[in-house]
Amino acid sequence: MMVLPAPAKLNLFLYITGRRDDGYHNLQTLFQFVDQGDSLGFAAAPDGDLTLSPPLPGVSPEQNLIIRAARLLQSKTGCTRGARITLTKRLPMGGGLGGGSSDAATTLVALNRLWQLGLSTEQLARLGLTLGADVPVFIRGQAAFAEGVGDIFTPAHPPEPWYLVLHPEIEVATAAIFNDPDLPRNSPVLPLQQRLSLPWENDCEALVKKRHPEVAKLLGWLLEYAPSRMTGTGACIFASFNRRETAEETLARAPEGVRGFVAKGCNISPLVSALQHMDATDPSSNTAT
Secondary structure (H helix, E strand, C coil): CEEEEEEEEEEEEEEEEEECCCCCEEEEEEEEEEEEEEEEEEEEECCCCEEEECCCCCCCCCCCHHHHHHHHHHHHHCCCCEEEEEEECCCCCCCCCCHHHHHHHHHHHHHHHHCCCCCCHHHHHHHHHCCCCCHHHHHHCECEEEECCCCEEEECCCCCCEEEEEECCCCCCHHHHHHCCCCCCCCCCCCHHHHHHCCCCECCHHHHHHHCHHHHHHHHHHCCCCCEEECCCCCCEEEEECCHHHHHHHHHCCCCCCEEEEEEEECECHHHHHHHHHHHHCHHHCCCC
């Protein structure tokens, strides 16, 4: 069985620069990966069968991004092979860490190899975009400044500190945040170097704190220890530290009932690193072009 990571991402900043006629939003955001996330295992199956175990509670196969990604790859390539997929779910749903998008990206990359389809990274990224705006960044596997609807990428090289990521045990619906009339939508469009030189913020944070007091309370607590922000549309928040030990000490003080983890920032995705290791130990495993 091929086992690969589906790492979490953080939005180090997130600015909403306008709403498009099609209802989507233009934004500017800085994506960075961390070395924590879900894991997926893949094994070949006959006759195009696709199975996922264990199933995600409350998510039908038609809604599950892993199965949707696999079926999309089958339909776009005419592949008649199948797969048995196992999921070790560690990232919270509705947390703003990109768990579902990362799972879909890892599925596309892994099945491209398992089924020997030979699609390029860019071909996979274009397929992934039809599943979600965040999927391509996970497929490309490079920290990036994203613009447009999150589909225009410039490689970026932010510092790679230790992060403490906390989840206040609630889910935030991304669609509800982006459809809220109180969401700021008028941040200026700035070049990357100017964005990097300014204080980093998240335009969704104030609205999410208003709608979800649990996020506001936890963020207020974390700000006592280090610079802290929300990632994506929440609910997860994060703080950066120079030393792993300091991040772990802060986690140990977290309020009761709050889940969290300490992780290293990564400008190269753990998925890419795993694939490179796989190719180094078994060059025949790389069938992509």
